[in-house]
Amino acid sequence: MKNATSLRVDVLEGARIAVFSLRANRLRTVLTTLGIGIGVATLLAIVGIIQGLNTSFHRQLASFGANTLYVSKFPWMIKGDWWKYRNRKNFTLEQLPRLRAMAPFITAMSPSVSRLSDVSYGGEQMSSVRIQGVNHEYLGIAGFDITGGRFITESDEEVTRPVAVLGADVAERLFPGISPVGRSIRVDNRSFQVVGTLSRKGKVVNESMDLLVLIPFKTFYSNFGKGRPFEIAMAVADASQVRMAEDQLIGILRRLRGTEPGQPDDFNINKPEAMAQTYAQLTGALYGVAVGVGLITLLVGGIGIMNIMLVSVRERTREIGVRRALGARKRTIVVQFLMEAASVSAVGGLLGTTVGLGTAKVVSLITPLAADVQTSTVLGGVFFAALVGLLFGIWPAARAANLDPVEALRYE
């Protein structure tokens, strides 16, 4: 009990002396605080921006639908020899009903093929618009909603009707303020009648998901050439079934494509989730380097604190002697100097947090990077700063406490 009381006294008195001493040396305090503050600010700004990137990337990926799979002869992220994939057999439209029959867990399925084309209406023209041929089930897979008109129907498919459903970017650009439904647009000088418009999905890795025109799959083939390899977009009932579906699909697709046992798969099952992993690998290294830079800055700040604390101990040698003579224990002196070091760092940490968050916010306002700082990062930053102060304060504090009171009292 007595020990607990005296620790309380040590901490209270330590805190009082710390504040007193920091106020007495304002300029020094501000400079030391800046050192640690800049470290924390750098760290937080970098982490904030990277966390922002991650969050927005994952949010965008989620718009693909967590319950979707895309089967293709190409992987989404090609590693190594492109020709290896190029030379794989194409999927054929005839395989689709068979695949459907073999894989009853698939709730929606659509072939998907695309190209980039110029699209125009009246005098307005847009280039590099993705023209995508899909069937009537695609809406349920891709995660779009219809904002006006209707989606592609089975009968559009059957009679290869020249109809189009516009992505939000195209609709807004070509038809500002008016409804596009019922009007005719030109895609590479072919006329298509607009039957509907899609909701906005946003960007994935800075690429708009809304700069597209959907047309019936067969219409695409008859207008822009058959024989283009297509991928098969499919959805399962919910995200928890994706793994199971993937496993079963491998066997089904091998049978469908007549892959010999012992041969590797000659197709890829692409998932938004797999893209996230590739992305994480790419940003992981960047993240490491950035955090490393921030930590080095903090280290420099910490050394600054240690330096100042050593000066402070030297300046106050006699004071330490007096306090020891009047009954201060070694621990009291240690706590006093640790409190001083930790409070400078904590103030620096707080300042750094504010500046760091501010920087991340400003960056997110003036650039496409979306900063997103999580609470854990902020708390981590302040805690880490205080920890740095404590760590770098230990040595000076120990030096102060171990001064011989007799020598300290005599110190000039």
Added chain:
Amino acid sequence: MSDGSGAGTGRLIQVDDITRVFHVGGEEVRALRGVTFGISRGEWVAIIGQSGSGKSTMMNVLGCLDTPTSGRYMLNGKDVSRMSDDELAVIRNVEIGFIFQTFQLLPKETALANVELPLVYRGMAAKERRERAKAALDKVQLTHRMHHRPNELSGGQRQRVAIARALVSEPSMLLADEPTGNLDSATGEEIVRLFEQLHQAGHTLVLVTHEPKLAARCPRAIRLSDGEIVADGPGREVAMGVAGPMVAGV
């Protein structure tokens, strides 16, 4: 006249055959060579000697700032010669009131805060601390200056603040190291009168000095030379060198 034997009981201070050896650059320096004396409660004793006589070492040991190499030091019934650093800190806080030649006040704190300091380390509540510190400053007639910092006070006033700081924790003894050394003679006289009053009020005072004049004012003085006691007797006699050697073998 006090006898130098170590047999005394009920004494406030009893040192028996104290030695203190320092090692300086590979050389052994024997600052105290078997010192024995006792001080009773309410006594006013001067410890005098030339520089190098061992009186500062004696003061550090008596003040529990240093521990003897050998021998025993009983303070208020407790053997403090083998105590740990933390235990000594408590003893200094409770049993000893220091008065230094250079006052040793904390320059950035007010007189009141300086006087409060020993009570802070005792863990006393702020309000009680303040009341006691004011009372101590009242004893040295400095209540009107309590919110001033040391650099706003005269030398005599600073020493009175230091005395108030020594008194505030109601210690068993006041230990003063050349208390008038940094003061002009008039102010020094003022401080000595204050000591006389404290002595009359029953305080135990131990005063370390090299000034015979000051020692002569004390009822008892102990003279140290080369780390040994060479005289112990009435202050006037010891100060003037009249008192004979009190310790066998000298």
